[in-house]
Amino acid sequence: MAAIKVEIRSGVYYDSAVLMQLQRSLASLPGIEDAGVVMGTESNKELLAHIDLTTPEVEKAQPNDLVIVVRGVDEKAATEALGKVDELLTRKKGGAEQAYRPRSIEGANDMLPEASWVLVSVAGRYAAGVAREAMRLGKHVFLFSDNVSVEEEIALKQEAAEKGLLVMGPDCGTALIGGYGLGFANKVRRGNIGVVAAAGTGLQHVTSRIHQLGGGITHGIGTGGRDLSEKVGAVTFRQGIELLSRDPETKVIVLVSKPPSPKVAEEVLKLARKAGKPVVVNFIARPLSLPQMDNLYFARGLDHAAELAVELSRNLPALETDVDLGLERFAAGQKYLRGLFSGGTLAYEAQHILASYLPKVYANAPINKELKLPNSYVSQEHCIVDLGEDEFTQGRLHPMMDNELRIRRLMEEAADPSVAIILLDVVIGYGSHPDPASELGPAVARAKALAKEAGRYLEVIAVVCGTDEDPQKLDAQVQQMKDGGAWVSTSNEEAMRYAGRLARALSQEAGGEFTMKPVDLSTLQRPLAAINVGLESFAENLAAQGAPVIHVDWRPPAGGNERLMAILERMKQR
């Protein structure tokens, strides 16, 4: 009859790789059906229960206890297996050895002072302490450990921001620094694309795809998956963007994140707009509207982000900047955009496109009910009025047939010193006014003249909808609007994008400032050297890539006793 035998060891520490090896060795012993070797956390105990490896003794184990449990075909087999634990643990020691193993980061630093990086992959409860020690020595931290609280993360990143250091993580699976992979990382070509990722396999997948497509990477900065949460506020992500924007080798930047806080995502994008380089953005599950905006290129997924980045890196685009907008033409105080539409759908689409540029655009027929214009006859801030809505057409002609109401409103808006931009649509075809631009064009000229007399500049943007076969003729309508001084397009998207860029530039919204101490770029540019604390395989991997690395023979301080650890920590901070 099958028998389960358990051994609990308290106050010992082995890294997870050693535990896995022990578990496998036990499970492969004769007469053993299954084995589990884990720390006694709630989650691990649940797992053991799930695979029929639990006993009352296991249930009582504490998170600091090492739980060794075997199920044998009979009592004898199980007991014999447990008897071999120490032998198996000893046998598993060894591996790629370095001549001398320091017991502390300080010791390692004495051996390899050029190391700019410390890789930390110890158990979560010890990780913050190790990371702080690294920062005290002025090192960037690659913090692989998970099960680190968000409060610890905030504190660590705060300290890093003040010191101009990077804390990648916690739970940062991967990074690529100057061609060297840290943690889980693929061997990818060096190139001209830099990546910042709050997404471990996101970084791996995008960089692998870039390599598969023939492109290459400068640096891949991991931040940990929580970096774009509201609490953490994208500290490392911003550092990464700012760093890559300064790096002359990086021509294109890719940003990847697990589902971010929408607010933080928008703030991060404001900084990204200032990068002065094309930036490909893939924030998972963030709704897309425009595929491209200024220097930002929005990808629909990881594969697409890689494709876009490689394409852009090969054909660097001329970037849209605010310089060509002629902002100097406008007077101080002119900042608002007012849309006076006759077509409801065009008015909706205008709102939808402008939402990518401006935080709030009011409307009488709003997409977002919170942005309902309180009074359709009175404009406020940025707003879009659809004059074809029922409220304007009871017992009167539709504004496509009768321009009067729209022209009245146009002149009112032109007289408002806070208005900079007016949007009009001109919809021709059967049913419409026989020659709308013959009235709207001169009205635009009058509106612009009125503003000019008052020392202002008014930009009137018109979208003309129709065909060359319409009775009013598309070209003739476009020409008359141009003659009136309007900026004209037959594409609603093009017109609204121009309007959005202009209004945003005039509004001069705050945000996107980088206020942390800049990270020293040369620490990423010189050949990587590192100190490794935790999973030994991470040191082996760096060595295999030709990077100097010192592995620390780390043990939990005070034998894992948390009270003693806290005292030690306080002593060090003095």
Add this chain to the structure above:
Amino acid sequence: MAAIKVEIRSGVYYDSAVLMQLQRSLASLPGIEDAGVVMGTESNKELLAHIDLTTPEVEKAQPNDLVIVVRGVDEKAATEALGKVDELLTRKKGGAEQAYRPRSIEGANDMLPEASWVLVSVAGRYAAGVAREAMRLGKHVFLFSDNVSVEEEIALKQEAAEKGLLVMGPDCGTALIGGYGLGFANKVRRGNIGVVAAAGTGLQHVTSRIHQLGGGITHGIGTGGRDLSEKVGAVTFRQGIELLSRDPETKVIVLVSKPPSPKVAEEVLKLARKAGKPVVVNFIARPLSLPQMDNLYFARGLDHAAELAVELSRNLPALETDVDLGLERFAAGQKYLRGLFSGGTLAYEAQHILASYLPKVYANAPINKELKLPNSYVSQEHCIVDLGEDEFTQGRLHPMMDNELRIRRLMEEAADPSVAIILLDVVIGYGSHPDPASELGPAVARAKALAKEAGRYLEVIAVVCGTDEDPQKLDAQVQQMKDGGAWVSTSNEEAMRYAGRLARALSQEAGGEFTMKPVDLSTLQRPLAAINVGLESFAENLAAQGAPVIHVDWRPPAGGNERLMAILERMKQR
């Protein structure tokens, strides 16, 4: 001193074009600064107040009252202007005349029995009655009138659905039937693209752009902007899709809507999936994820929708169908998909992509918190488990290093008779297991064998992430997974799309059925003939396009007396 003079006329009816002409004539009289001629609705009175044309008398006017108000430079000018109202009204009568003007739709029908269409543009409160009269005669209705209640709209569309008739509108600005424009419509080339639009200028803009790009239109079915609201439930929109899917001339369908009810939009798309033709979708402000799914192509805007449609109409694509999915391999009851991921970002992206195919995909690390898997160790329905989450890695190795936990779970899922599809990721590179597919590949083979023994088929879909330079070699990993029987891709998007299509086909979700009486296609195919009630210019426009049309010399029933109208309506229904 400026003086305002007012005249109120009760129980009279003029169409809006006549009122506009009167207003303009009054405003252009000598000594007149401004004039207003409107029905006395609240909204119109507000407008008059806004442009300084109000008096206490105006404020007391009722919605059925015609309000004529002028502001003259002095009392004399204003009084003289009002004295000319009747003369001006008489002078404006006339226009393009037909020999005899019937006073009713019945009379018009006697003159033009081949008319399949009635255009209705009378004031909103009379519109439903006129539309019902048209349907009694078996006519489709183009209902331009706005200010019709949603309850009236529902009742009219219900009746139309039962009779196999179309009610386009209310507030339907435009339609194109067999090359003829109704209401506001552009002159566009005939071609092979059909459009259904709950968006007046949306239809105009898309069809104009299609024309500008060299493409052409079969029919453009307008539905009114509220058709995709939850209350109306897309009655006309569905009729339009079903009709165009049967029309042999239509090779590509374009769907456009003002911001729709999300629920109704998804239902409509289910019907569109069955069209058997490429369908371009532009529902304003509906979040986009995939650019293409089955026969659906999602556009980001009106201009883009036109571009896509023209491109597709020139190079008709082979459509993805469920036929090639090999559904017959699966046993009854197999329908669920289970994802077992080691990469968190890949797991998030999987959820994001699958959400386009499946209504509910649970996850231990869900994008949408409502879809949190109650117990990460126990799968339910469709679900994605990220085994790299903290809960699984306390004191144990990450699943990229240690496959054991994942293989256990794989075998559990394979044993579940409701499971049809298992998703795995294989992430290689430094740090990862030295040869993960050497364990995962054979495990896939065992899982598939286990299902086969139980008379089932198990599809295992694997996405492999890495490069040819990784220590584990990408190709070798792919090959080992294939040898185990997995369907393998290096693109997460491609793998998840295949998984989504397969799971959706196996789930056989309800929805997308068309249960109304089909509209007789021949009524759209034969040359258009119509009866017009309301704005005379709409009849003129049809005549200009060469369509036979009878304009009805319509007056409100019972002189606009609503009580009498209701009695008349009841009498007709007998």
